[in-house]
Amino acid sequence: MRFRPAQEGWLPLAAGLTVFILLLLVPLVVTDVFWLGLGITVLMWAALATAWNISGGLAGGLSLGHAAFFGIGAYTSTLLYLRLDISPWIGLFAGGAIAGLAGAVLGAITLRLRGPFFVLATLAFGIVIHIIAVNWRDLTRGSAGLVLPFGGGPANMLFAGLEPYWYIGLGLLALTIAVTLAIQRSRLGYYLIALREDEDAARCLGVRVVQCKVLASAISAMLTAFAGTFYAAYIQYIDPASTTQFEISVQIALVAIVGGVGTTLGPAVGALIVIPIGEISRAWLGGGPALMVYGVLLIVIVLAAPRGVIGALEWLAGRLPRRQKASRHA
Amino acid sequence: MQLTLQIIANGLLLGGLYALLAIGLTLIFGVLRVVNFAHAEFMMLGMFGVYWIWRLTGIDPYLATIIIIPLLFAFGLLCDRLIIQRTIGAPEVTVVFATLGLSILLQNAALTAWTADIRSVTTHYTGMVLTPGGLRISVPMLISFAVAMLAALGLWLFLSRTFYGKAIQAVAQNREAAVLMGINVRRVYMWTFTVAVTAAGVMGGLIAPLYSIYPRIGMSFIVTVFVIVVLGGLGSVSGAVLAALLIGLVEASAGYLIGTAWAELSYFLIFLAVLIVRPQGFFGRRGAEVFGGR
Numbered sequence: 001m002r003f004r005p006a007q008e009g010w011l012p013l014a015a016g017l018t019v020f021i022l023l024l025l026v027p028l029v030v031t032d033v034f035w036l037g038l039g040i041t042v043l044m045w046a047a048l049a050t051a052w053n054i055s056g057g058l059a060g061g062l063s064l065g066h067a068a069f070f071g072i073g074a075y076t077s078t079l080l081y082l083r084l085d086i087s088p089w090i091g092l093f094a095g096g097a098i099a100g101l102a103g104a105v106l107g108a109i110t111l112r113l114r115g116p117f118f119v120l121a122t123l124a125f126g127i128v129i130h131i132i133a134v135n136w137r138d139l140t141r142g143s144a145g146l147v148l149p150f151g152g153g154p155a156n157m158l159f160a161g162l163e164p165y166w167y168i169g170l171g172l173l174a175l176t177i178a179v180t181l182a183i184q185r186s187r188l189g190y191y192l193i194a195l196r197e198d199e200d201a202a203r204c205l206g207v208r209v210v211q212c213k214v215l216a217s218a219i220s221a222m223l224t225a226f227a228g229t230f231y232a233a234y235i236q237y238i239d240p241a242s243t244t245q246f247e248i249s250v251q252i253a254l255v256a257i258v259g260g261v262g263t264t265l266g267p268a269v270g271a272l273i274v275i276p277i278g279e280i281s282r283a284w285l286g287g288g289p290a291l292m293v294y295g296v297l298l299i300v301i302v303l304a305a306p307r308g309v310i311g312a313l314e315w316l317a318g319r320l321p322r323r324q325k326a327s328r329h330a
Numbered sequence: 331m332q333l334t335l336q337i338i339a340n341g342l343l344l345g346g347l348y349a350l351l352a353i354g355l356t357l358i359f360g361v362l363r364v365v366n367f368a369h370a371e372f373m374m375l376g377m378f379g380v381y382w383i384w385r386l387t388g389i390d391p392y393l394a395t396i397i398i399i400p401l402l403f404a405f406g407l408l409c410d411r412l413i414i415q416r417t418i419g420a421p422e423v424t425v426v427f428a429t430l431g432l433s434i435l436l437q438n439a440a441l442t443a444w445t446a447d448i449r450s451v452t453t454h455y456t457g458m459v460l461t462p463g464g465l466r467i468s469v470p471m472l473i474s475f476a477v478a479m480l481a482a483l484g485l486w487l488f489l490s491r492t493f494y495g496k497a498i499q500a501v502a503q504n505r506e507a508a509v510l511m512g513i514n515v516r517r518v519y520m521w522t523f524t525v526a527v528t529a530a531g532v533m534g535g536l537i538a539p540l541y542s543i544y545p546r547i548g549m550s551f552i553v554t555v556f557v558i559v560v561l562g563g564l565g566s567v568s569g570a571v572l573a574a575l576l577i578g579l580v581e582a583s584a585g586y587l588i589g590t591a592w593a594e595l596s597y598f599l600i601f602l603a604v605l606i607v608r609p610q611g612f613f614g615r616r617g618a619e620v621f622g623g624r
Contacts, residue, residue: 062426109606116365116564119426120556121605127553128598135591246549250430261423288441295435302424302431303416 023170027163036162040234042275043169044227049255049267050176051223055103056253057262058183059216060196061110061118065126066252069099069221071133071244073228078146078238079139081156088157092229096222103221107214114199126249133240145239148232157233165234172230173268176223180264183219192216196262224252254294258301260308269309336465337583343467345578346475349482350533351551352558352570354526357485360502360565361522364417367429368409370548370555371436372527376402376534377543378444384451384538391451392473395535402531406524414523415516433548440545449543456539474536481529482571489567498522502565554581557601560609 030036052066076098077091086094110121133140140146152158159165183189191212194202203209232238242248251274259270274297282290305312351373358366376398383394409432417428458469489495500508501518509515541547558577562569577597584593 060422062423064430109602113605113609115422116359116363116426117560117605117609119365120560121602123553123556124598124602124605128595128602131591131595131598135595250434253427257423257427286442288438291438292435292442295431295433295438298431298434299413299428302427303413303420306421306424 020170020174024167027166033162036166038276038279040162040165040169041279042271043166043173044231044234045251045255045275046268046271047169047173047176047230048224048227048252049259049270050173050180051220051227052252053220053256053261053263053267054176054180054183054223055107055217055220056256057267058180058189058192058196059213059220060192060262061122061213061217062253062261063122063220064119064246064249064253065106065122065124065129066220066224067244067246067248068126068129069103069224070228070231070248070252071129071240072099072102072221073225074232074238074243075133075140075146075228076225077229078148078232081148081152082146087155088229088233089155092157092226095225095229099225099228100218100222104214104218106221107217108210111210111213123246123249126244126246130240130244130246133244140240143239143241145237145242148236150236157229158236165230168230169234172226175226177264177268179219179223183216184264188212188215251294254298256308258297258308260310261306263308263310266308266310273309332464335463337586338579339465339467341579341582342575343471343475343578344582345575346478347471347533347537348551348555348558348578349571349574350478350536351530351555352562352574353482353485353567354529355555356559356562356565356567356570357498357522358526359559361498362414362418362519364414364425364429364523366523366527367552368433368436369527369530370552371433371440372402372406372530373534373537373551374440374543374545374548375405375436376531377538377541377547378440378534379531380535380538381449381451381543391453391535391539395532395538398535399528399532402528403524406527406531407520409527410520410523415519418516418519433552437545437548444545446544446546450541451538451543453539468540470539474533474540477536478533481532482567485529486567494521557597560601561604 026039027036030039048066048070052063056062073092073095076095077088080086080091080094081088106122106125110118113121134142136142148158150158154164157168183192191202191207194205194207195209195212199209228243231243235242255270255274256267257270258274259268259272260266274294277293277297278290281293301308305315307315351369355366355369358364358369376395379398379401380391380394383389383397384391389397413428413432417425420428453470455469460467460469460472487495489499497508497513498518498521500511500513501515505515508518554577558573559570561577562571562573580597581593584596587593588596
């Protein structure tokens with residue numbers, strides 16, 4: 001992967017703000033429940049993949065255990081609300097804190113692991129959390145799941161219409177992208193790039209490997225948990241199969257990979273591609289064929305464009321002038 | 331006493347089944363440096379292959395297992411050519427996620443073609459048991475165990491005694507040096523992957539009379555097999571066999587003593603602990619984990 005400093009200047013900022021304002025207007029135009037619901041799902045997965053990308057792309061540790069943090073976020077806010085009547089708006093931060101702590105611990109203990117060993121360790125961590133969610137029935141009600149009672153009201157992040165969820169989802173995505181940008185422009189971001197490219201060399205140059213990895217893992221986990229709380233409030237029902245299961249971890253990574261691992265906007269673009277394809281093929285063809293599409297998409301992307309759609313576009317853009325020069329010679 | 335012996339027998343038989351899967355997975359890792367997430371999907375395909383041959387023609391499952399070997403081999407070659415060969419030297423994200431994509435594809439292709447129905451192969455010997463000294467030992471389980479152990483022995487002899495096996499070992503130890511010695515690394519990769527996934531398919535055929543057959547069955551095996559190959563040291567054949575027998579014993583006894591859910595939880599925690607404290611496993615070469623992603 002090439003090293004690219006973050007782009008500076010007013011143009012990207014203006015473009016970003018324009019897109020953000022246009023997205024704010026979407027619920028005024030799109031009123032159909034199916035399409036707005038699909039849009040909210042896309043926003044949530046975009047936020048999840050962007051959060052994954054902070055540890056998976058920027059820090060270079062491909063995680064297959066992020067469903068654990070998603071589940072921690074969903075279960076913490078929901079249980080606090082059901083048991084102690086604490087609003088999910090507060091539960092959001094409680095879940096984020098617990099997941100952040102778990103992320104820091106996972107980051108610390110997987111520090112030395114590279115390549116497939118890191119992947120397997122995160123996978124095992126995810127499975128441990130899943131087994132707990134399924135079997136600690138006194139707390140989680142196991143596979144029966146938890147229902148958020150209707151009529152909690154806006155003070156409890158429970159709304160009658162879809163529009164508020166669109167705005168919360170958009171805010172969540174904006175937050176994760178802003179955090180990504182902030183990290184990329186900070187010392188941490190440059191350290192992470194150095195670590196990803198050559199850990200031994202970075203260590204020799206005085207990069208604090210432990211601090212960087214632990215911090216990236218904790219931030220990524222916290223943002224993933226935020227999305228978990230959002231999911232619980234939006235769907236108003238959670239169970240282990242829809243939150244902590246291995247397939248959720250795979251899908252988070254899949255979305256980020258299709259868009260472009262390590263790029264700022266890649267994961268969001270990935271969600272825009274993967275989620276509609278998945279949802280629409282599920283509606284037309286059924287669950288099995290929809291997941292087949294995911295499998296094919298994953299294989300084709302990692303073989304043909306390992307840096308994802310954004311990476312492929314950058315590569316094309318880089319080639320264009322050269323191709324014109326070549327045709328002039330011919 | 332009787333109970334202890336029974337648990338040990340059950341555990342060893344179960345471990346023997348895991349061993350055949352684990353050897354293939356650990357070889358693919360040791361030689362190709364690829365974690366094959368799709369490994370148990372080949373087992374699932376073997377199970378379905380045997381099921382359909384038995385169901386449509388009435389051919390005995392063990393005979394059907396022999397019939398599907400060429401099919402599995404051809405399919406393995408195809409996957410190698412289309413996917414695995416292309417991951418060599420590719421970025422880490424490709425190495426990890428290409429086989430995960432293959433796993434998702436195969437699982438859901440099976441789901442689409444054959445639905446999520448749970449099927450089973452029943453023969454006149456399905457429920458047959460031997461009772462040596464009061465123990466109850468399932469005959470099909472014993473047959474599968476024996477074949478798995480023979481296959482493991484054959485593979486070990488092949489790797490340690492034949493010229494070709496030594497070439498495979500040489501590639502596992504040092505890819506660059508093997509190339510310099512005139513070994514065709516690409517061909518070694520192809521043979522290793524194809525033989526390993528064929529063995530997984532054969533294992534599927536062997537257990538078809540024992541287990542329920544459904545598209546997602548691979549999921550419940552692959553994670554256990556990961557635990558085994560990491561314990562045994564990724565890349566170590568003898569480590570894989572020993573770890574498989576050990577995990578079989580743990581599963582059989584813990585399932586009885588503390589219940590399956592908590593047994594599962596405890597062995598994942600052990601898995602995590604081993605990964606963290608001793609990533610090269612108990613029998614693997616020190617430093618193997620460092621080459622991991624490259």
